[in-house]
Amino acid sequence: MNCGVAVIDGGLATQLEALGADINDPLWSARCLISDPHLIKQVHLQYLEAGADILVTSSYQATIPGFLSKGLSIEEGELLLQQSVKLALEARDNFWKLNADNYYSRALVAASIGSYGAYLADGSEYSGHYGPDMNLEKLKEFHRRRLQVLVDAGPDLLAFETIPNKLEAQALAVLLDEENIQIPSWICFSSVDGEHMSSGEDFKECLDILNRNEKVNIVGINCSSPQFIENLILKFKKLTNKLLAVYPNSGEVWDGRAKRWLQPECVGEKSFDLLAKRWHECGASLIGGCCRTTPCTIRSISKLLKNMP
């Protein structure tokens, strides 16, 4: 990794869609694990080509209960979770065999673990409203088996993504301890106002909890507007000494009911790559893109941050 920065890949689900996959489904991108695994590998290869140092797997919305509701067995669901890691490891290894030269680094594979809200498939990863019956134990049990299966499949790290509230972050931190996870992990949050967690809670209380947990190596923001990121990095810098990861979306806003992306009310003037340079200057160490960002986005970041030709 060059210059103290690692480039994370870009949107996986939305790039699968761009390649023709139908992800309008409660499983969202995880549907492709059943129907189009070759497309998942193709997207991973596109991001490697674009200079990504870290590939995030296709398991964001892949859950055992989600697969069960499609009529699959527990064993079949677990195999699909393993497959998500295998596809990324194979893409990484194939690409590295052909491209172990000056400007590519051997990429790492981060197993994606989307929030409980992602599993609900109703956009609640941007509200954090999980209902009055939700509690720490339920969130731990929701996440436990998928975490075990993904870790056993051999990724280099874990990427908890689009976490919208403090309770879920706390559940994940406790789970990492209970399961004695030995690979590094990041926990990234969504924010819809650029100041708070999506739930409206303060980041401070949440980061105070994570600061006490050594299994969480990296914290940050994903799938939120790029316009919010600089302010949030400066905020996080005051609240934690952990490494910071930022991989915002394109700035479009997900309408969870209509299941479509809406144009932002106000469009910033700076391009994504220039913003990314600023995020690095402000202290982010891992930088990439989330939904609706593309291999072109990642190539432009790689050029600017790592001097990739």
Ligand SMILES: C[S+](C)CC[C@H](N)C(=O)O
């Ligand atoms: C990050 S959002 C665009 C993911 C999709 C959502 N969980 C859904 O299924 O509608």
Ligand SMILES: N[C@@H](CCS)C(=O)O
């Ligand atoms: N890693 C997931 C995040 C969705 S918010 C993806 O890129 O599809």
Ligand SMILES: [Zn+2]
């Ligand atoms: Zn996203």
